[in-house]
Amino acid sequence: GDSVTQTEGLVTLTEGLPVMLNCTYQSTYSPFLFWYVQHLNEAPKLLLKSFTDNKRPEHQGFHATLHKSSSSFHLQKSSAQLSDSALYYCALSLYGNEKITFGAGTKLTIKP
């Protein structure tokens, strides 16, 4: 079946350094990919999603590029902020299918 893999369970970085969270997927078809963010004691919220028009999705300084050749959708930010500390989920869905599958999540902690 379709699946999403996030290899890092915990990532700790110093403020101002670049962020990259890994996401790879397995799917029979070409899926849509998403990043969700969940701050402490809050509900998960959509951060950004892949597009098919070759535009790189960006939101709140984060961006991600869908690479079909490597089945990846890594999340990146050039300079981490303390407020970026949160749990990040990569997710996928297939066109015409309402099922949305999430990865195991990566907890990002930014230190001063």
Next chain:
Amino acid sequence: EAAVTQSPRNKVAVTGGKVTLSCNQTNNHNNMYWYRQDTGHGLRLIHYSYGAGSTEKGDIPDGYKASRPSQENFSLILELATPSQTSVYFCASGEDRGNTGQLYFGEGSKLTVL
């Protein structure tokens, strides 16, 4: 802002007891979902629904039932609760066609089964 509300927010149940988690959405979305969140496993899909009267099995449906009596309401039912079902449960609603990816989550329901 989309609104999804869950009840109860906290529940302590005994092994073998029946538990019902309720979810209400005011977004008029056709699709609704139940996920459980566990450290190391992330969000795992239990059941989902395309609309009133429909329920579909997700990735981990064993031990759970779902009910969608109306557009607004979607319940998750544990007929015989077990300690392994101790978790945080999230309900979500979403627009038609999963490729939009825009799920609106409730605040979560923490269930402890003793």
